[in-house]
Amino acid sequence: MAYIPFNQIVDALTELDEAQKQLLLKILQEPMDNQSMVTGKLTTLEHIREACFHDGLRCPHCLARGSFKKNGTYRGRQRYLCHTCGRTFNDLTGTPIHYSHYLDKWPLYLKCMEQKFSIRKCAKEVGISIPTAFTWRHKILHALFEIKEQSLEGIVEVDETYILSSEKGKRNLQRKARKRGGVAQQRGISSEQVCVLVARDRTKQTISEAVTLGRLDSMRLDQTISSRLQPEVIICTDEEPTFRKYCRINKIQHEKVNPGKKRYVVKEIYHIQNVNAYHERLKRFLSLFHGVATKYLNHYLAWHQFLDQTKTLQSISRVQEMFLHSLQQPMKTVGMRLSEYCDLQLLKLVS
Numbered sequence: 001m002a003y004i005p006f007n008q009i010v011d012a013l014t015e016l017d018e019a020q021k022q023l024l025l026k027i028l029q030e031p032m033d034n035q036s037m038v039t040g041k042l043t044t045l046e047h048i049r050e051a052c053f054h055d056g057l058r059c060p061h062c063l064a065r066g067s068f069k070k071n072g073t074y075r076g077r078q079r080y081l082c083h084t085c086g087r088t089f090n091d092l093t094g095t096p097i098h099y100s101h102y103l104d105k106w107p108l109y110l111k112c113m114e115q116k117f118s119i120r121k122c123a124k125e126v127g128i129s130i131p132t133a134f135t136w137r138h139k140i141l142h143a144l145f146e147i148k149e150q151s152l153e154g155i156v157e158v159d160e161t162y163i164l165s166s167e168k169g170k171r172n173l174q175r176k177a178r179k180r181g182g183v184a185q186q187r188g189i190s191s192e193q194v195c196v197l198v199a200r201d202r203t204k205q206t207i208s209e210a211v212t213l214g215r216l217d218s219m220r221l222d223q224t225i226s227s228r229l230q231p232e233v234i235i236c237t238d239e240e241p242t243f244r245k246y247c248r249i250n251k252i253q254h255e256k257v258n259p260g261k262k263r264y265v266v267k268e269i270y271h272i273q274n275v276n277a278y279h280e281r282l283k284r285f286l287s288l289f290h291g292v293a294t295k296y297l298n299h300y301l302a303w304h305q306f307l308d309q310t311k312t313l314q315s316i317s318r319v320q321e322m323f324l325h326s327l328q329q330p331m332k333t334v335g336m337r338l339s340e341y342c343d344l345q346l347l348k349l350v351s
């Protein structure tokens with residue numbers, strides 16, 4: 001790197017906008033050995049390999065755990081031949097960064113994402129096009145969304161919230177576009193609203209997913225949480241009949257609380273304050289992006305959940321966590337554009 005006189009660096013600081021100053025401040029506050037990871041490599045190929053194959057070697061094409069043979073290298077990455085399907089893969093096949101031409105730009109990109117910058121701003125900071133910044137964001141978020149390791153135990157608070165559906169970014173809208181989120185045309189809960197279900201236990205394990213358009217029903221509730229509840233949980237909810245029905249069918253202990261009747265804290269430990277506070281944080285987070293397209297809503301919910309669960313980490317550790325997490329899920333969109341895949345996910349909400 002060429003030597004830059006200190007006074008020129010100080011002069012250059014006046015050119016920075018507020019967000020850039022904040023980013024610089026954060027980088028300066030990190031310990032030195034972490035800085036090299038921000039400016040240089042995010043992590044080693046060895047760590048990447050460990051994250052990708054955290055539960056053993058698996059073929060990203062046919063998902064077989066069968067037998068493999070080492071088959072040379074590709075751009076420094078180990079390549080393997082799968083005996084089951086006869087195809088080859090390397091350490092990065094199926095990960096968000098596999099096809100990326102600018103691997104060296106990912107560390108700064110992830111850092112910008114950690115700062116919750118808009119796609120436009122990420123593109124500008126990193127020096128990539130807006131479509132690339134968009135694709136990178138959703139590759140990472142897609143992987144975060146696919147990680148469903150949460151298993152809830154003990155007291156589980158469950159409540160739904162509704163978010164106005166949005167076709168942001170879509171051409172040929174069926175109706176006049178709303179400005180920055182806007183308001184629904186129909187009163188009350190309708191198919192204009194996306195139902196977001198949040199379940200959170202007292203160890204802060206959380207499920208947060210868009211489950212349907214319009215009102216929640218017990219079938220959607222069942223599909224979303226049943227396989228992720230440990231035995232003998234106690235479910236705390238408001239008086240919404242859907243929850244009562246679900247708990248009765250599944251023979252789960254159910255504690256109802258009603259904020260309106262000032263019985264918010266029933267027997268003191270049964271309340272839904274944690275899940276309601278989560279809803280509030282989630283809505284504040286979503287408002288940063290001025291309305292999120294419904295087909296990408298689950299990506300943003302996963303992002304918020306990740307940030308919420310890692311908020312005590314230093315920002316560099318968060319960036320690394322996000323990166324390594326995103327490597328743990330082979331992309332399920334192989335052979336399909338990410339936006340087409342998300343369109344299919346949206347159909348599941350509607351049907």
Ligand SMILES: [Zn+2]
Pocket residue numbers: 059060061062063064082083084085086087
């Ligand atoms: Zn295979």
